[in-house]
Amino acid sequence: MNIVITGGAGFLGAMLTRTLLNRYPDIASLKVVDRVPLPETAITDARISSVVADITNAADVDMIVDQETTHVFHLAAIVSSHAEEDFDLGVKVNLVATQLLLEKCRQVNPAIRFVFSSSLAVFGGELPAVIEPMTATQPSSSYGTQKAMCELLVNDYGRRGLVDAITVRLPTICIRPGTPNKAASSFVSGIIREPLKGERSNCPVAQDLPLWISSPETVIDNIIHASQLSADAIQGFRTFNLPGIQVTPATMLAAMAEAVNPARVELVSNEPDPAIERIVASWPQAFNNEKERALGFKADRDFQSVLAAYLSQYPVSEEEAV
Numbered sequence: 001m002n003i004v005i006t007g008g009a010g011f012l013g014a015m016l017t018r019t020l021l022n023r024y025p026d027i028a029s030l031k032v033v034d035r036v037p038l039p040e041t042a043i044t045d046a047r048i049s050s051v052v053a054d055i056t057n058a059a060d061v062d063m064i065v066d067q068e069t070t071h072v073f074h075l076a077a078i079v080s081s082h083a084e085e086d087f088d089l090g091v092k093v094n095l096v097a098t099q100l101l102l103e104k105c106r107q108v109n110p111a112i113r114f115v116f117s118s119s120l121a122v123f124g125g126e127l128p129a130v131i132e133p134m135t136a137t138q139p140s141s142s143y144g145t146q147k148a149m150c151e152l153l154v155n156d157y158g159r160r161g162l163v164d165a166i167t168v169r170l171p172t173i174c175i176r177p178g179t180p181n182k183a184a185s186s187f188v189s190g191i192i193r194e195p196l197k198g199e200r201s202n203c204p205v206a207q208d209l210p211l212w213i214s215s216p217e218t219v220i221d222n223i224i225h226a227s228q229l230s231a232d233a234i235q236g237f238r239t240f241n242l243p244g245i246q247v248t249p250a251t252m253l254a255a256m257a258e259a260v261n262p263a264r265v266e267l268v269s270n271e272p273d274p275a276i277e278r279i280v281a282s283w284p285q286a287f288n289n290e291k292e293r294a295l296g297f298k299a300d301r302d303f304q305s306v307l308a309a310y311l312s313q314y315p316v317s318e319e320e321a322v
Contacts, residue, residue, distance in 0.1 A: 005072075005075060008075070079181060113166075124141070133291050190202075257302065259308070
């Protein structure tokens with residue numbers, strides 16, 4: 001296996017890199033592609049190479065993918081609120097770069113398994129209570145529009161046999177470690193992550209707003225699973241809605257109060273942000289994942305288990321715990 005991961009220096013990219021290398025000893029090379037180099041401390045395996053590249057530039061894409069490439073995980077993106085603020089940058093990174101990568105794969109090796117990471121933001125408007133496999137997309141943001149266009153491109157390249165390309169739509173990932181980013185969904189992790197560090201956070205949406213989430217570990221497992229699906233398992237539209245669980249900010253905060261300390265919840269304010277709420281409220285709140293589950297994709301059990309997994313990696317001090 002010779003693997004390329006775009007956006008590889010980010011949180012999900014780094015986690016995907018570690019998991020792949022641990023799980024597949026037959027990996028010959030893994031190129032971590034990003035705008036910045038990996039720190040030397042992150043290159044702990046001789047199979048890793050850090051490639052600094054601009055994937056909106058065809059010449060840079062030419063040096064990323066070659067005839068030996070077997071898998072491309074395309075994670076790089078300009079996230080929701082950022083894409084709304086900077087339309088031109090969003091189009092370049094989210095749309096143009098995807099087509100450049102697909103076309104390069106087509107030229108050098110149509111058998112490359114190309115896994116494109118999409119988003120719940122492709123949906124919007126008046127949605128049913130549960131999204132079905134072929135519910136029409138009607139994005140309410142530039143980010144969602146760009147992702148939806150990429151889904152169609154990926155499907156057409158795959159349908160025609162130009163590249164073995166598929167799309168996975170990611171739930172909102174929670175709980176992300178680190179710091180807030182420009183994603184409209186950033187608060188979903190922030191209302192748990194920051195209070196666990198003793199820091200204040202804000203929930204900019206109604207606390208009873210249903211959210212469709214998945215833990216980072218489950219998302220990574222599902223992305224890898226998609227890369228290993230047999231061609232026979234990919235029938236019809238080549239997009240998969242990754243399974244998730246439905247939560248609300250209120251149920252998340254209640255779980256934190258029970259598992260850690262009720263005082264942590266007091267660090268979370270509830271000051272509305274109409275722009276964020278407009279985007280997040282337009283996203284689906286539940287999916288019919290029967291097709292995906294039948295193919296071996298999985299979901300977290302509940303938010304308590306998601307929180308427990310996070311606390312096992314980022315524990316609070318004993319005096320803060322219940």
